Structures are given as C-alpha cells and as structure tokens.
Amino acid sequence: MLFWSVSHGPARQPAPDGAAGGRSRPARVVADTSLRIRLDSYLLVEQPEHTICLAAPSASAERVRAIERCGARVMYGISTGAGLDLDDALGRLGQLGIAR
Numbered sequence: 119m120l121f122w123s124v125s126h127g128p129a130r131q132p133a134p135d136g137a138a139g140g141r142s143r144p145a146r147v148v149a150d151t152s153l154r155i156r157l158d159s160y161l162l163v164e165q166p167e168h169t170i171c172l173a174a175p176s177a178s179a180e181r182v183r184a185i186e187r188c189g190a191r192v193m194y195g196i197s198t199g200a201g202l203d204l205d206d207a208l209g210r211l212g213q214l215g216i217a218r
Contacts, residue, residue, distance in 0.1 A: 145170060145216050149202050153181035153192070162188040170216075172207050 146161050151174040155162065161169045166189035173182070174197035182192045193210060196203040211217075 144168060145211075147172065147207075147211065147216075149195070149204065149207060151177065151197060151201050153177045153185060155185070157184055157188060162190055166190040170211070172202055172210075174202060 146169045148155055148161060148169065149172045153171060153173050155171060162185065169190040171185055171190055171192045172195045173192055175194050176197065177192075177194075185192055193207075195210065196206045
C-alpha cells in the first residue's frame with residue numbers, strides 16, 4: 119500500500135461550488151492494488167470523502183463496497199507486475215482536476 123500526495127505537495131480536489139473563498143481541499147490518495155487498507159484507518163474514518171483509493175481491477179468487489187460505504191472513492195488503475203502504474207494513476211487523478 120502506498121499513500122502519497124501529488125508532486126511533493128498536498129493533492130487537491132476542486133472545492134464544491136459555493137465553497138468559502140473557492141479554495142481547494144486536500145485529497146488523500148492511497149494506491150493499494152487489493153484494497154487491504156484497514157476499514158478503521160484514519161483515512162477512512164476521519165473525513166473519508168477526501169480519500170481516493172486506487173485499486174487494481176482484480177480487487178475484491180466486497181472490499182470496494184466496504185470502502186465506498188465508509189465514504190471514500192475507489193478508482194481502478196492499470197495493474198503491472200509490480201503493482202499499479204503510478205504514471206497512469208497520476209494521469210487519472212489529473213483528469214479529475216486533482217493537482218498539487
């Protein structure tokens with residue numbers, strides 16, 4: 119499992135329309151091919167709506183549902199022999215408007 123913030127700074131999600139000052143809020147990104155993250159982890163308990171879990175397409179549907187029930191978002195990335203293709207993952211996050 120890998121937890122990181124994009125480009126040596128906090129990843130950012132666009133603030134919802136009407137948010138105070140239009141400032142963005144930090145996004146927490148976890149790369150975990152099989153979604154082994156503990157459901158009682160800080161990332162899924164404290165403001166899980168700010169957490170994105172990147173998983174391999176082979177991740178258990180049961181784990182996906184459990185993480186989504188916590189309030190986090192699950193995205194699928196390209197699986198490589200060594201885990202997830204992080205270049206692809208960063209590109210997918212960029213398509214969502216998440217940048218540093």
